[in-house]
Each structure stands twice: as C-alpha cells, then as structure tokens.
Amino acid sequence: MSLSAYVPIVWLLALAAAFGLFSVGIAPFVGPRRFNRAKLEAYECGIEPTPQPIGGGRFPVKFYLTAMLFIIFDIEIIFLYPWAVSFDMLGVFGFFEMVIFIITVAIAYAYVWRRGGLEWD
Known part of the structure; x- marks a missing residue:
C-alpha cells in the first residue's frame, strides 16, 4: 500500500488543526469584552457556589x-481492535500475547473493583 492513500486523511487533520488554532487565536480579538461579577463567578447549575478551602479541597x-x-477500558479497546483485524496473520503467538494482555487488564479491573470504584454512593 502506498502512502498516497493517506494524503486525504493528513489534509483533513491539517485542516481541522488550522481551523481550531484559528478559532482559538482570533477569539480574543473579535469576541465581546463585557465582564461583570456574575460572569466571572463559578457556575453550579444555578445554585450559589459554596466556598472552597484554600487548597481547593480533596476529591x-x-x-x-x-x-x-475508563482509561483501562479505552486502552484495552485500542489494542483489541487492531489485534482482531489481523488475527489470522498473528497466529498462535498473537493469541497468547493477547491472553497475557487481557489477564493484565483483568488484574487492573479487579483492583478497581476491590477498591470500590464500581460502587457509587
């Protein structure tokens, strides 16, 4: 496969990056500058914000x-999708490598489960 097949994707990424940079760069110059106390305060769903401790509080x-x-499952999907696409080419070695990877992810999942990450009060 030649690299010319990726040229439209690179152009799309460059166009998206240029649009994003242009939008962020031009906003201070063309946006309104009417600041008041209400706009500068934190917004908490229409409720008066509660004062925070000096250190910002602890989560x-x-x-x-x-x-x-969420990060564990995102990383798992990122690695599982290409593996599933090229499963036939990888053979037995690729299968056992993915089994080791899934066991590692399961250990991380068990850790989060044991620490109460799935229970929300």
Whole structure:
C-alpha cells in the first residue's frame, strides 16, 4: 500500500488543526469584552457556589478509580481492535500475547473493583 492513500486523511487533520488554532487565536480579538461579577463567578447549575478551602479541597478516591477504569477500558479497546483485524496473520503467538494482555487488564479491573470504584454512593 502506498502512502498516497493517506494524503486525504493528513489534509483533513491539517485542516481541522488550522481551523481550531484559528478559532482559538482570533477569539480574543473579535469576541465581546463585557465582564461583570456574575460572569466571572463559578457556575453550579444555578445554585450559589459554596466556598472552597484554600487548597481547593480533596476529591474522594472514587473519582480517580472511576477515571482509571475508563482509561483501562479505552486502552484495552485500542489494542483489541487492531489485534482482531489481523488475527489470522498473528497466529498462535498473537493469541497468547493477547491472553497475557487481557489477564493484565483483568488484574487492573479487579483492583478497581476491590477498591470500590464500581460502587457509587
């Protein structure tokens, strides 16, 4: 397969990056500049914001465990999809490598489960 098949994808990524950079770069110059106290305050669904401690407060560990769980499954899907596409070419070696990978992911999943990451109060 030649690299010319990827030229449209590269152009699309370059166009998307240029649009994003242009939008972020031009916004301070063309956007409105009417600041007031209400716009500068934190918004919490129409409720008056509660004061935070000076250090910003501490988040419960469950937030981090939930984030870890999402990252574990995202990484698993990123590796499982190409493996499934090229399963025939990899043979027995590829099968056992994926079994080791899935066991590693299962260990991380069991850790999150044991620490209470799946229980939400």
